[in-house]
Amino acid sequence: MTTQMKRSIPSELNNVTEWIDDMRKWPNIMYGDIFNYLISSKAVDGAEMKNFKSLQSYNYFQSGNVDKVLHNILSDGRMYLKADVRASQTVSRVNEAYVICSMDGTVEQGWCTCMAGQGLSCSHVGAVLWKVEHAVRNNMTGASCTDDNAMWNRGTKRNIEPRSLSNIVFTKPKQGENLLEDFNVNAPGVRDTPMYCSSQELRTAVEQSPLLPLFKLKGTTINKSFVSKPAVKENIPKDHGEHDSLSSCQRCSSFYSKYLTVDLARIIKLQTDTITQSKSVLWKDARKIRITASSASKVPIKKLQTFVGNKFTKHGQEGEIAAKEYLLTNGYHVVEKGTYVSLEENWLSASPDGILNDDTLLEIKSPVPSVKWTTLNELFTGQKYDVHMNNNGILVLKVKGNRGFFMQIQLTMFCTGLRKCKLLIWLNPDEFQFIEVPYDEQYVREHVARLRTFYFKKMMNIIVDEIEDDRLVFSKAFKKCMRL
Template structure:
C-alpha cells in the first residue's frame, strides 16, 4: 500500500510504500543486486526472447499456488491468478523487457498491463524476478494488490513469458520462432461493427493460442452460419462402418453400451490385491502436524520413515503388473511420486543436495503436475511410439530366436527401491537374453533421416558416429536414462530406437557399471536429503522464499 499525503514529485516509488511493504521491497531489490526494477532505463533492458529465463507452466503453478507469502508465511494458493491467462490472450499485456544484473544470476522481467475495466487510465506495471533455472523468486505490481506479489497482472505477465519461452523452444535449424502468434498489444479500444467482433470465450482463445504455438491447425475466429441441410434419419446398420472405425481408432465410450461392441471394453488391467501393493509414498508419509520450518523436527520425522521406501520382491511385482497402462494409469503416477525415475536421474545427478532445483524436486515428488502439461513434442512422441515399435519388431524378429516384446509397468528394484523405471517394453530372445526397449521420436528431427540429423551437429541430438558406428552420446541425458533402466530391470542390454517419418535406427546400449555407481549413490542421497523431507513435511515447497542477506552479512 502507498502512503497518502506525499508530494509525489521527485519521490521514488518505494519511498511511497508503507514501512512493511517498503522493507519487503528492499529485500526483493537485493535479489538483483539492489537495483529497483522501476528505475532501470529501457535502453539497458532487452526485448530479445533468447534473453528471457526458461519459465515453464509448472513454475507458474509452484509460485502462484505453492509459493509462500513473506508477510503471513502461508502458501499463496492463489488459484484465481491461474485464470489470468485471459488478460494475456486478450492483448492487455504489452511487450516484455528483461534485465539481468552482472552481479547475480536472477533476471527481472517487466511489462505494462492494461486495466480490464478502466481503459483510459495509465497501464499497471508488474515485474517478476526469475532465476536462471526458471524459479519465480518474487514479484510486484503497482495495482492495489501488488504488494501481495500474486495479483492477476503478475499472473498475466508470467503466462506471456511462458508462452514466449515455449515458442522459443520449438525453434529448429531451418525454422524461425513464430512469435507472431502471440496476441498483439492493445493500447486503445476502437469501436467495431458487430459481425467483425470475435466473441470467442477465453477458454477457446487459450486453446487456439496453444494450437498455434504447437503448430496445429486452428478454426477461424469469426465463423459464418452454415445453412441447414435436410439429412435423412440414420440407423445402426448404416453407421456400422463408422462405428467399426471408431472402435479401432478412438476411445468411443458410447460403444460400450452396444451389444456388438461391449465386450471390447472389458477391463483387462491387472487387479493386484491391496495386501500385495506397498503404500504410495506421497500419500502415506505426509504429516501436516510437523512444522516444516523446524529442521530438527523434520529430520527427526524422516528418521522414523527412513525404511518406508523399501519393497519386497512380491510388492515390486505387484506394482509393475498394476501400472502397465503407464501414463494412462493414475497408479503409475502414485508410485513414481518420491522415487527418482530413469527420466529424471540425469537432472537429479546434476542438482545440488543442499539447494536442490525446485523444478527437479517438484517433478520427482509430484509427477502428476507435469502430466497436466501437454506439448506438441510429447504428443508427437506418444502418437508415433506404435510406429517405432512396429518397425523395431519387424527388423529384429528375423535375426533373433523366439524374439518377443512384453509391455511393462513401473519397475522398482528391491535392492535400491528409491529408484524406478518404466521402459517402453521388455525384450527376450534365446540368443541375447533379457533386454529393455526405449523409443524416442524426436519432434525436432521428424522430417529428417538419421544422417541429416547427424549432419546438423546439434548437441541436443542423442546419437553420434564413432568408427562408422552409431553410438549414444555418453554425456546425453538419454544415456543416464537407459543405464538406469538397465540396472533397475537387471537387463543384459537396452535397445534404443530413434524413429523419424523418413528413417529409424536401433542402437544397443550395454551396462556401464563405472557410470552407474556414482549416479546410484547420488540418487539415494537425494532421496534421503530432498525427497523424504518434502514427502514428510513439504520442507522444500513450504520454504520457497530465498535467503536475503542481512546488513551484517553484507
C-alpha cells in the first residue's frame, strides 16, 4: 500500500536531495493565496469550496498534527514545501504532504501520499498551507525571525493512540522526566466517539447500543438527558452559498459594513500606516479580505481556469530597493505609500511601489536574467515578457501579458486616483527602461465589473464563513483601524 501511495508523488520530487528547516525563507502565503488555490484546483470549484472545511485541514493544523515544515528552493525561485501530517482515522500513520509555490505566496500545486492526494487539495496539503499562513500572519518568518520563533516549526506530531483508562497510568512526573518514553504503543486503541448532529440521531444510536439499559435508569442524569426534549430549538445553519447582492444576505451585508466599508479618512490612515507594506501586519490584514491589483489576474474568467501569479523573488525585491535609491539620487521625487483601498469599490485595493513627482504612479519590475536573455533588449524581443516593441518601434505593455502587469497597473491607477504611470524595468544602474502606461478607462470599467461579480458571488461568502468559524482572524492593529 505504501508503494502504491508513493507513486502519487511527482517524479521531480525524487531529484530533491536536501530539505532545509529555516522559517526565515518561507514564502509569503496568506489567506487569499490558500483561497485562490482551492477554488482553482481541478478537484474543487467555487461552488464546492466549503468541502475543505469538512476535510478538517485547519483543524489538523490547530490540533498539532502537522510536523516540521521543510523546504527546498528551486533554481527558478519557486519553493517546495514538505511536512508529515498525522492521519485522522489512523493516528499511528502519517501522510507526506508537498506543496510547490512561488515566493510571493502563490500556490501552484499540492500532492499527498493519502488516498485523496491525487485530488491535489486534500486536508493534509491544506494543513501545511495553514501552518505557513499562521507563521506569516504572526510575523514569524523573514529575516527578523528569532530562534524562539524558529523552534515553533518543530511539530507536535507524536506516535500516540487513544486507549482505555485501564491502560493509562496517572502519575506525577518528576522534574526532567520524559513521559512519552514510557508510552506503551502496543496498547489497544479505542474507536473514535461519533458526533451526532441532532438529538434524534443520538436517540437512534443509543437505542441500538448495548448501553441502552444504562440510559433507562430512572432518576439519573443520563436518563433525564435521554428522555427530555431539547432545551433549545435545533437550528442547523443553512449552507452559505452564492448570491448576487448584499440585500439577499444579512451575514454578508453585516460583514461588508463592518470590515470593508471605509471613508476617506480611514483610507488615508491605511496609506500612511502601511508604508512598510509586507512588513506590516495591518497591510496583510487589509489585503486578505479584498481583491488586490496584484492578485486580480489570478481571478478566473471561466471556472476552473488555472491561476498564474506574478513571480516575485528575493532578486525582485532587492531590485526594487536599488531602483528607488537610484531614482532618489538622480533627482526624482519618489514618495512611498502603503495600501490604497478604492473609495468607490471598498473590496478592491492596491499597493503601489511609489508615487513619482506627486502625480505619476511608479511601478518597478526587476526580472531575473536567464540563459535565454542577459540584456533588456533580448528580454523584450523574446516575445514572452509582458513588454514588447510595437510596429512603430516603441516599447509598450501587453494588455494580455502572462504576468498580468497591465491589469495590475490599471487597477492600481484606479485605486490611487492617478491617471499616469511610469513602468520601470530594472536590471542594474547601467541598464533600465522607463515605459509610459496610459490609463485605460474602458478596460478598467469592464474588469472592475467582472471582479465585483466574482467577489460578491464567489469570494465574500467564503470569507464570511471563515471569520465566523474563527479560521480567519485579524490583528489588533486592524481591529483598531476598523474600530472593531
